Each structure stands twice: as structure tokens, then as C-alpha cells.
Amino acid sequence: MSLSQSVFSKVLFTLCVFLLFLSLCNCLRAEPASGIWQVGVASRIITPLDSMWLAGYAAREHAVEGTLQELWAKALAIVDHEGRRNVLVTTDLLGLPRNISVQIVDRCRQQFNLQRSQILLNSSHTHSGPVLRASLYDIYSLTDQHIEYVERYSATLVDDIVCVIGEALDKTVPAQLYSGNGVVRFQVNRRNNDAATLAAQSGLNGPNDYAVPVLQARRENGELMAVAFGYACHPTVLNGYEWCGDYPGYAQCVLEEQMPGVTALFFQGCGGDQNPLPRRSVALAQQYGRELAAAVQRVIAEKSPPLNGSITTGYTEIQLSLSAPPTMEQLETIAKGDNGYKMYWAKRLLRDLQEGKNLITSYPYPVQVWRIGPQVIIALGGEVVVDYAIQLKRIFGQDTFVLGYCNDVMAYIPSARVLREGGYEGATSQIVYGLPSTWRADIESRIIHTAIQLAGAAGAEIPESNILGE
Numbered sequence: 258m259s260l261s262q263s264v265f266s267k268v269l270f271t272l273c274v275f276l277l278f279l280s281l282c283n284c285l286r287a288e289p290a291s292g293i294w295q296v297g298v299a300s301r302i303i304t305p306l307d308s309m310w311l312a313g314y315a316a317r318e319h320a321v322e323g324t325l326q327e328l329w330a331k332a333l334a335i336v337d338h339e340g341r342r343n344v345l346v347t348t349d350l351l352g353l354p355r356n357i358s359v360q361i362v363d364r365c366r367q368q369f370n371l372q373r374s375q376i377l378l379n380s381s382h383t384h385s386g387p388v389l390r391a392s393l394y395d396i397y398s399l400t401d402q403h404i405e406y407v408e409r410y411s412a413t414l415v416d417d418i419v420c421v422i423g424e425a426l427d428k429t430v431p432a433q434l435y436s437g438n439g440v441v442r443f444q445v446n447r448r449n450n451d452a453a454t455l456a457a458q459s460g461l462n463g464p465n466d467y468a469v470p471v472l473q474a475r476r477e478n479g480e481l482m483a484v485a486f487g488y489a490c491h492p493t494v495l496n497g498y499e500w501c502g503d504y505p506g507y508a509q510c511v512l513e514e515q516m517p518g519v520t521a522l523f524f525q526g527c528g529g530d531q532n533p534l535p536r537r538s539v540a541l542a543q544q545y546g547r548e549l550a551a552a553v554q555r556v557i558a559e560k561s562p563p564l565n566g567s568i569t570t571g572y573t574e575i576q577l578s579l580s581a582p583p584t585m586e587q588l589e590t591i592a593k594g595d596n597g598y599k600m601y602w603a604k605r606l607l608r609d610l611q612e613g614k615n616l617i618t619s620y621p622y623p624v625q626v627w628r629i630g631p632q633v634i635i636a637l638g639g640e641v642v643v644d645y646a647i648q649l650k651r652i653f654g655q656d657t658f659v660l661g662y663c664n665d666v667m668a669y670i671p672s673a674r675v676l677r678e679g680g681y682e683g684a685t686s687q688i689v690y691g692l693p694s695t696w697r698a699d700i701e702s703r704i705i706h707t708a709i710q711l712a713g714a715a716g717a718e719i720p721e722s723n724i725l726g727e
Contacts, residue, residue, distance in 0.1 A: 295336035296432035296474040298483040298520045299424035301417050303348070304328045304500050305387045307406040312351035313384030314496055315396035315598050315689070320403065321387075325501040325539065326510070328386055330418050331522045333474070333485055334425035335434070335629065337567040342369075343627060344422050345377045345485060347522040349502040352380045352640075352666025354392040355621075357411055364419045369426060374572035376422070377625060377636050379524040380662045383492040385501040389414070392666075395605060395691055396598040432474045432482060434564040436632045438656060439469035439552035443545050444490035445534040446643070448680060452534050466527065466646045469549065470658040471556040472632070481519050484512065486553045487660060489526030489643055494533050494542040504533060507546025512553060521553075527661040529640035529669055530682050566630035571711035574621040577700055582606075582616045582693040602688050616693040623664040624704065626711040632656070633717045635708050636663035637670065642682055644672035648705060653712060654720050668692055673701040 304327045308320045328349035335343045344365075353361075358378050365371045388397060390411035399407070445455065449463025466489045474483045492503035502509065505523040512521035533545055583591075583606075591603035606616060625636040633653055637645060641661035649659050661670070669686040676683045676698060687695050 293338060294432050294434055294474075295429035296434070296483065297334040297425040297427065297429035298332065298474070298522075299421045299428060300329050300331040300520055301421045301424075302327050303330045303350075303414060303417050305406070305410050307410065309387045309406045309410060310397050310399060310403055311384070311498065311500070312386055312388045312393065313493070317498070318398075319498070321500060322498040323500070325385070325495075325499040326506050328383075328500055328502060328506075329509075330414075330421050331520060332421045332425035333483055333522055334422070334429055335568065336429055339567055341375075341568045342371065342426065343375050343377070343568050343570060343629070344371065344425060345522065345524070346379065346418060346422060347485070347524050348378070348380050348418070349383050349506055350380045350386045350389065351382055351384065352392070352662055353378050353664070354389055355665040355667060356391055357389060357415060358664050360415045361418050364415065365422055368419065369423060374570035374625065377627065377634075377660075378418075378664050379636070379660055380666060381492055381502060381505045381523055382525050382528070382640070382662050382666075383501065383503040383505065385495050385497070385499065385503055387500075393690060395601040396689055430482075431477045433477070434629060435473045435475070435561045436564055436629075436656070436658075437471050437556040437559065437561045439471060439486075439556045440467050441469055441488065441548050441552040442467050443533050443548060444488070444528065444531040446530055447532040447534075448530050448675070448678075448682065450534070452532070455534055463530075464643050464647055465531065466643050466650075468526075468655075469552040469556070470526075471553050472629075472658075473557055481516060481557065483520045483522065484553060484557065485522040485524060486549075487524040487526045487658065488549055489528035489646060489661070490531045490533055491528050492525075492533075494536040494545060495539065496537060501542070504542045504545035504549065507543050508549040508553070511547055511550035515550070515554070524660050525662040527637070527641040527643050527646040527659055529642040529661060530675065531643055564630035564632055569628045569715040571626045571715045572623070573707060573711060574623050575703055575707050576619040577622045577703065578619045578697040579617065579692060580694045580697055582618075585610065599688055602691060605691070606693055620667060620692070622667075622704070624707045624711060625663060626708065626715045626717070628712075628715040628717055632658070633712060633715075634658040634660065635712065636660040637704065637708070638663055638665040639668055639670040640666065640682075640686070641670045642672050642675050644674060644701070645670070645704065649708060652709065652719055653717055670704070671696065671700065673698060676700065
């Protein structure tokens with residue numbers, strides 16, 4: 258072989274090796290190793306500019322007076338190695354009603370090709386956020402001007418949430434995910450403990466769920482980029498006339514201040530019957546926020562195995578039946594009374610009946626399940642009482658994340674026990690939300706059964722010890 262042929266052969270061999278190396282690199286980029294995710298996070302201020310009414314308390318008498326803290330919408334986008342995308346959206350709002358969540362989902366389907374099961378919309382349930390379109394109107398003394406503000410804000414809110422979802426999807430980078438549970442104990446079951454005599458009690462009564470579920474995302478270099486965390490408790494420390502995220506807002510602020518560059522997102526759990534007690538001061542809201550942030554930081558500091566695998570999702574709506582509605586005579590009696598929201602509720606139903614409209618007899622209730630690797634997340638609509646979290650964790654394990662206030666907040670969701678006992682969550686809160694009557698007795702069994710079916714379809718396994726009842 259001549260010298261020139263030898264040199265050519267060596268060059269050709271080197272070129273082939275180089276091309277093979279590039280090919281392998283491209284394959285690795287196209288199909289990253291299992292457990293390596295793409296994660297993006299974005300946030301946007303959604304504090305109203307108009308002088309709107311604050312949502313949540315029927316006792317309020319006028320519109321907002323100022324701002325203690327900005328309100329936020331935040332989005333966490335997660336993409337697995339097969340390109341499946343999920344987006345968790347958290348908001349400092351009382352609750353997204355169906356008319357708004359449907360608009361958001363429809364826009365995301367058109368703009369980002371996201372299906373319904375891929376979008377999880379959660380509200381913190383702060384009682385220091387704005388009234389939203391067609392939600393709890395019977396309890397507020399809204400003028401035509403105030404309703405115009407509500408309509409305008411609600412339309413802008415849809416735009417803001419769609420935009421923040423798009424920003425999170427656009428900003429995804431390689432990351433690893435971790436999950437864990439902390440604990441904090443300022444929630445009190447309000448059905449079983451009297452706030453007025455709480456200081457004299459030596460112990461708390463009633464079911465509780467003190468877990469602080471935490472999902473953290475870290476860049477490839479190990480740097481923390483986002484943390485989503487939850488708690489099952491009403492954000493009702495404050496009852497004034499200023500915009501504020503309440504204790505969840507303060508918890509997010511603490512985490513972001515102490516960990517610069519990290520975005521903190523709060524999601525509400527099954528806290529329909531849980532109150533932060535004692536309450537009614539800014540200092541207490543800040544204290545509870547620091548306690549919650551400390552629980553999250555403890556989980557972050559502890560080493561936990563990464564979440565490996567892929568994303569599976571499920572979403573459905575079940576028609577939950579309502580009990581028999583009141584008669585015309587009953588409604589006329591209530592309409593003549595002096596009980597504010599009940600009177601407005603009765604007059605509205607009478608007006609609907611007189612116009613030939615039928616009162617609804619059921620409601621499309623949303624149930625959603627995500628499985629991110631081995632981590633199971635169950636998301637339920639409405640103001641869900643704590644019994645649901647307790648029961649679903651008994652079935653799927655204590656590490657399961659169970660969220661309430663997701664996708665549609667249409668009423669309280671009592672368990673069979675609470676419905677049987679009555680009281681506000683079981684008997685009268687449906688009037689506050691404008692429903693014509695209470696839920697039927699099968700509400701709990703139908704929701705739990707649907708959640709089990711969805712979770713099973715998503716690949717969630719029931720621990721053998723739970724199957725055997727150990």
C-alpha cells in the first residue's frame with residue numbers, strides 16, 4: 258500500500274468513527290435516559306387593577322381597599338422522555354369555576370395541543386382574592402359596575418393563565434424530579450373543634466391530614482429550580498379587605514426569598530373542613546407561612562430517590578346526583594325572609610322556574626389522576642373534605658398526593674359521614690354555591706370508585722398490604 262493510500266485509509270477510518278460518535282450523540286439527545294425529564298416553570302401576577310369585591314365571605318360589605326401581597330398564577334410544565342407533557346397550574350384564587358376552566362383548557366388544546374388530562378388547574382382557595390364570573394354571586398351585593406369588573410377580570414384571567422402555561426412549556430430544560438412528604442400541624446377540623454374554646458382544649462378532635470406533599474425539580478447540575486407543595490387547610494387566616502394569598506402566599510414568598518431563583522407553587526389539598534386556628538391576624542398568616550415553608554425545606558434537605566419513568570394521565574367527569582329540590586312554596590317562604598344569601602338564592606331559583614327553566618338534578622364532577630414515575634397524584638374538584646384524602650391514602654399508600662379545589666370549584670364535597678351529620682359542609686353550603694339542593698348519599702362511593710378506576714388505568718398500584726387489609 259502506498260503512503261497516500263495509507264493516509265487516506267486512516268482519514269476515512271477517523272471520519273467513520275466521528276460520524277458514528279455523532280450518530281450516538283443524536284440518539285442520546287432524541288431519547289434521553291429514563292428518569293430525565295424536561296421541566297419548565299413560569300409565573301405571572303394576577304392581582305386585579307379594578308376595585309373589585311373579594312371572594313369567600315358573605316359578611317363583607319364593600320370592595321377591596323388595598324394590597325397586602327400580589328396574587329399569582331404559576332405553571333409547572335413536565336415532559337417525559339417520550340414527549341408526553343403535563344402542566345400543573347396553581348393560582349391565588351378562591352376557586353376556578355367551570356366556565357373559566359373550560360375556556361382555559363379549550364385554548365390550550367388549540368394553542369399547545371394539550372389534552373384535558375394533561376392540564377391540572379388548582380386554586381389555593383384564599384379568601385382574599387377576587388370574585389370570579391358566575392361564582393357565588395348570591396352572597397355578594399354586586400352592582401352592575403362590579404359585575405362588569407368581574408367579567409373583565411375573568412376574561413383577562415383566562416388570557417393570563419394560558420400565557421403562563423405557554424411560557425412554562427417554552428422554558429423547559431433537562432431536569433430531575435423528586436417527591437416526598439413533610440408535616441405541619443396548624444390545621445384544625447372545624448366541625449369537631451370550637452374555635453372559641455380551642456385554647457382550653459388539651460387535644461384536637463376529628464379527622465385530619467397533616468401531610469405536606471412536595472414535588473421538586475432540579476436542573477442537571479443539581480440546582481433546585483422549582484418546588485410545588487401543598488397542604489389541606491382553608492386559607493382563611495385573614496378576612497379583611499386587602500388582596501393577599503393568605504398563609505400559602507406567605508409560604509411561597511418565604512421559599513422564594515430564601516432560595517433565590519427558585520419558583521414556589523402551592524396547591525390546595527382536601528381542606529374543605531379544615532381551618533387554620535387560631536386566626537385573624539397578618540402575623541398569624543405569616544407564622545403559618547413560615548411553618549409550611551420550613552416543612553418544605555426539610556423535605557428538600559433530605560435525600561430522596563429520583564422519580565424515574567414516564568407520565569400517565571387520566572381525566573373524567575361523573576354526573577353526581579342532587580337530592581330533590583325545594584318546592585315552589587318552600588322557595589317563596591325563603592324569598593320573603595331576611596337571610597341575605599338564602600333570600601337571593603331562593604329568588605333566583607324562583608325566577609328560573611317562572612321563566613320555564615328546569616333546576617339541575619346533577620352536576621358534572623371532575624376527577625383527575627397523574628402518575629409521574631411512581632408518584633401518584635389524585636386531583637378532585639370542589640371543596641373536598643379531608644375524609645377523601647384519608648381514604649385514598651389508605652388505598653394507594655401514604656405517599657399519594659390528594660388534591661382538592663381542582664379544575665372546577667362548584668360546591669363543598671362532603672363524605673358520606675359529613676353528609677349524614679349535616680351542618681354547613683353537608684347541608685347548607687350547597688345553597689351558598691347556588692345549587693338547588695344537597696348531594697345524594699352515594700357521592701363518596703362514586704368519587705372514590707372513579708378515582709380508583711382512573712388510578713388503575715394510569716398504572717397506579719395498590720400496595721399488597723392495603724389489599725390484604727393489613
